[in-house]
Amino acid sequence: MISWICKPFDTLTADELYAMLRLRNEVFVVEQHCVFQDADNKDQASFHVMGWQQNRLIACARLVPPGVAYEEASIGRVVTVITARGSGIGRELLKQAIAGCRNHFGNFGIRIGAQVHLQAFYGSLGFVPTGGIYPEDGIAHIQMLLS
Numbered sequence: 001m002i003s004w005i006c007k008p009f010d011t012l013t014a015d016e017l018y019a020m021l022r023l024r025n026e027v028f029v030v031e032q033h034c035v036f037q038d039a040d041n042k043d044q045a046s047f048h049v050m051g052w053q054q055n056r057l058i059a060c061a062r063l064v065p066p067g068v069a070y071e072e073a074s075i076g077r078v079v080t081v082i083t084a085r086g087s088g089i090g091r092e093l094l095k096q097a098i099a100g101c102r103n104h105f106g107n108f109g110i111r112i113g114a115q116v117h118l119q120a121f122y123g124s125l126g127f128v129p130t131g132g133i134y135p136e137d138g139i140a141h142i143q144m145l146l147s
Helices: 014-031 089-105 116-123
Strands: 003-008 047-053 056-064 073-080 110-115 128-136 139-146
Touching (some): 047 089, 073 089
Antiparallel strands (some): 003 047
16 A cells, blocks of 8 residues: 655655655666756755655655746656556556645646656646647656646
């Protein structure tokens, strides 16, 4: 069973923050070979959704308030451990993140910068493309919006 929590940055424990940064590093930097500045000063303003299983962080995402990354609220740094992919954990993570955005920021639009190969996945959750494909950290992305 997965235990979901959503917390603002300033209430994260050192162990939670370390686990979150480690998972993001494992996937984005090591697995996807992206050299990028993960510490972008948006975490401090954000809420963080974390999925824990047997004291191990297996999924997380950050919920960025409107006006920080985009005019709308946004969901970013969406990540799951490789061993959990294909199990539905990503869909549950996004449902938790969408509910968290609605709860903390209101019933407004949610914008994401999605990796293009995940466009159908995000589309199945109601996100629609709002522009063309663009490169970000060497990976094709597309902006999508959930109204």
